[in-house]
Every structure is written in C-alpha cells, then in structure tokens.
Amino acid sequence: MFFQHVYDTSLAQASYFIGCQTKGEAIVIDAQRDIDVYLQIAKQNNMKITHIAETHIHADFLCGSRELAAVTGAQLYLSDEGGEEWQYQFAHIGLKHDDKINVGNLTLEILHTPGHTPESISLLLTDHPATDKPVMVFTGDFVFVGDIGRPDLLEKAAGLMGTQEKGAKQMYESLKRFTALPEYVQVWPAHGAGSACGKSLGAVPSSTVGYEKIRNWAFQYENDEEGFIQYLLEGQPEPPKYFAMMKQLNKVTRALLVEVPKHPKLTKEQFFTAYENGLKVIDTRHKVDFAKGFIPESINIQGNNSFSTWAGWLLNYQEQFVLVADDSQIEDLTRKLMRVGLDNIYGYISNVEELGLELETEQIIDMEEFGSYIGNPDVQIVDVRGASEYQAYHVEGADHVFVGTLPANLDKFSKDKQIVIHCQSGDRATIAQSLLAKYGFKNVKNYSAGMKEWMAR
Secondary structure, three states: OEEEEEEEOOOOEEEEEEEEOOOOEEEEEOOOOOOHHHHHHHHHOOOEEEEEEOOOOOOOOOOOHHHHHHHHOOEEEEEOOOOHHHOOOOOOEEEOOOOEEEEOOEEEEEEEOOOOOOOOEEEEEEEOOOOOOOOEEEEEOOEOOOOEOOOOHHHHOOOOOOHHHHHHHHHHHHHHHHHOOOOOOEEEEOEOOOOOOOOOOOOOOOEEHHHHHHHOHHHHOOOOHHHHHHHHHOOOOOOOOOHHHHHHHOOOOOOOOOOOOOOOEOOHHHHHHHHHOOOEEEEOOOHHHHHHOEOOOOEEOOOOOOHHHHHHHHOOOOOOEEEEOOHHHHHHHHHHHHOOOOOOEEEEEOOOHHHOOOOEOOEEOOHHHHHHHOOOOOEEEEEOOOHHHHHHOOOOOOEEOOHHHHHHHHHHOOOOOEEEEEOOOOHHHHHHHHHHHHOOOOOEEEOOOHHHHHHHO
16 A cells, blocks of 8 residues: 655645555545645656545635546545535535445545534545555544544534534534544544644644544543533634635535646736735735835735635635745745635735835834833733633733734724734734734734743743
8 A cells, every 4th residue: 555644734734645556546535726746646656546535525725636636537536425505516426424435455434424514524444455454544624633623613614503513413423433443543634733623633643543532632521422512612713714715615616726827926017007906915024024114005924834824814815916925935825825715816026125115114012112001091902812812811901803803803993092912923913913004003013022922921
C-alpha cells in the first residue's frame, strides 16, 4: 500500500492519497482545490488516480474533488446518507453505510457517522495483501486528535436553525460506532490544530482508536449524554463568514478551476484605475511594515497561515480586489485564496511607496501607555479577540467586538473618544485598525503586543 498525508497549514486541512502499488490504482480523499499536488504524487509513484472520495460536504474549504475528476477521469464517490436535503447535486456514485470501495487490493468500508453534518461518513481501510483486518479510518470532521467535530456550524454558519442539538445527539450515537472499532486502528482526520471545525484539536496529525478513547474528552461522557451535549456546544469559536458559501459551493454545480491562475502585476496606471473605481486593496505585508505606511482604505491581512481564513471573513465573493504582495508571494497567496473560492484577484502591486500616495500610519502603543488608559472615561478600549477568549479574561472595562464581525458593528465604536484596540498578539488588532481607518475612524491606537504580553507580565 502507498500512503501520503497532504496537509495544508493555512487551513489546517488534511487530504489523503492512498494507492495499491500492485495494481497502480489510487484514491484521493478530501482533495484541496489546487490539485497539482495529487497529480505530482501519482506521476512520481507511477499510479493512476481512479477514485475520489469526500467524507462530507465541507464548510471550511472548497473541495477539489471535481477538479481532480475532470483532469483524471476518476469516479467520484460521495455520501448519499443524511436525507434528501443533504445530497450532492451533481453526478457521483452514492455511498451508504456498509458500502465498500475497492481500489486495487485495498478496500474502504463506509461508516455513516453523522453529527458534524447529517451526511458525514468515515472510510475504514483494509490493506488485503497485509491483513484482512482494518488498519486505518479516515474520519473527516467526525473524530479529530483530541476532539470531535462541532455540530453547530450548520446553524451558526449556514443559518439552519435547530440543527445543532440534533447534530449533537447524532454525534453521541456515532461515537459508539467509533468505539467498537479495534483499538489499534489508526485515525486520520480531515483537520488539525488551528481549524475552526472544533475547539481543541491536537497538533499531531494522527492517532489511534485506543488512544482517543483514553485521551479525547468526548469519550469520557459514556453515560452522560446531556453533559456531553452541553460541553460539545459551549465555547466553540466563531465560524468564519465564508463557511456558508463553501457549504453551498461544495454541494452544487459550479465552475471548475483545474490550474492555479496567474495574476498580473499592475502598472501604476492600472492600479489607480482599480483603486479609483472602488476595488478593495488587501495589503498582505507584515503588520510592522503595514503600520509604517499603508494605502488609505486598504485592509491588512497578513499573508501567513491565517490569510485565507481572514480573507474569507472580510471579502465579498462577487467583488474583485487588489493585493499588495511581493512577487515571490503571489502564487502562494493565490493558492490560499482559491482554496476558499476567492478567485476574483484583479492583480497585485508590490511597492506602495512607488505609487506617490500620501500613506497613512498606524499608532502602536506599549504596555505602559495601554495601562494608563484603563478606567479613563475618555478612552474606549476594545478587545477584538473571539468571544471565548474575551470571556476567559479581559482588562477591566474593555468592550468586545470580534474582528471578523467588525464591519457589521461599527456603531459600537465611539468617534468622540480615543479608541484603543488589542487582541492576543497583534495580528487581529492590525486587521481591526485597518478596517476602522477604512470606515473613517482615525482616533485609533493599537496595543499590538496585546494580551499575550499583558498576561505574561
């Protein structure tokens, strides 16, 4: 058996390339949208991708299964579980509980494991030349390392009211199916630490059934369904705004993008035409460089591992936008954006100083100055971290506005006071400062070191 774990650190998303070396056939599970990685693996190992599967209709990324099928001619194997409302609306081979997929000398048995979503399945792998017992299970967003999939996304992100309680009950029952598996079976989930699909995912890429049964919190509520549901639903992070769009696009027919697109570097004239026509400017530089001088009304979303998530929070899928990025970064940033379906890049520029614009600057303050503002009635301190972070601890008198929802909550900021914002370590605060500047709030100071420094001292 050939096995390769493909991991996208920007979305903490895992996909899998599994092949039968004897027959030269392979299956890809939960493919990312830039599919060249799988084509390269197949070529390097003299294999043909013949099967493509998904564990469920994903909400956190735009799955590349259909792009991969269009290029390779492989068959799509997708869940037909969950009822009429949870069916993929394009051609595929439907899967039900106990069905089997044969890939050369490998067999993948389908387990219906609802909870995260009604149609969710896991794939239990047997490598027949080695053994007739299962050796791996690909759990999707069902069981993670140290955590389980959240059932509240359909309600919070897609607006399907009343689904989170039902999903939590389904998850409780599905875990019984998981615990019945042999303890030596390896567990390979669809996400790792940093994903918004759970609240405490582990950093290691895989586990075993036995290890999860003793380590994972979810298996400590064997005889307490109410306690399990309460703990599962509380404290989940805010689901990014783009999740609803991904849920839709992964379910219906859509345009395919089988290659990573190349975007033009804009001339000064081309940039100003776009800028004056109202296209958003997304500055991907490091927050320190951004603070020293930025294009008026531009938004700072650093081109790090969180780039695609914050872009999904703040960009409109129907609008074009311009990037500020180094030449060496543009392909990586394009890949990160296409993985969440943000394909409307008009072009990019790499040097803001060459434009001849009067750049704005960001006011960064230290801990001593920040401390002096606490309790001052003429100063509004705003914590832009997530709700659970704010509830865990915050400075006295600080208001809370989560940065992802800031554009919809501008009325919570005072134009009559000095505004001081902060997050945990500065990245989100810089996004917030740039958004506030874009919407006319110029009296903003940023305690960039944030609660990380504050709590340490």
